[in-house]
Amino acid sequence: MANGVHLHTAYRWFREGTLPVGRMNVELIEAALSATGRRMVVLDDGEVEDDLVRDMIEILTSFCARLYGRRSAKNRAKKALEAAAAGG
Structure with a gap:
């Protein structure tokens, strides 16, 4: 490594x-x-501006993935609690 x-x-x-x-x-x-x-x-040998645009897109994509991942986990936990409450 x-x-x-x-x-x-x-x-x-x-x-x-x-x-x-x-x-x-x-x-x-x-x-x-x-x-x-x-x-x-x-x-x-791409342009520096193209590299900067690509880097910004990658950063925004990463932030959005984290945000939606957290939201998805929160929704799954909420549904699991609702299912447990309804079933028990």
């Missing part, structure tokens, strides 16, 4: 095409790689 991410998780992200890529300090990463005889290949 490196930085709290298991190797299998990183490989799955790679296969799915969702491997997070550093957006800052690219020069530092390239320097570290070149020092060890490696190189970095940029597959999609």
Whole structure:
């Protein structure tokens, strides 16, 4: 495990095409790689604004999922209590 991410998780992200890529300090990463005889290949040199929009959408999606997940759990608990009261 490196930085709290298991190797299998990183490989799955790679296969799915969702491997997070550093957006800052690219020069530092390239320097570290070149020092060890490696190189970095940029597959999609997207615009920074596109990345920011995508990041904002992911954050909003995460917040909405948490909100609706809590609401769903609350509704399930309420229905379970009602069923227990009606049945008992």
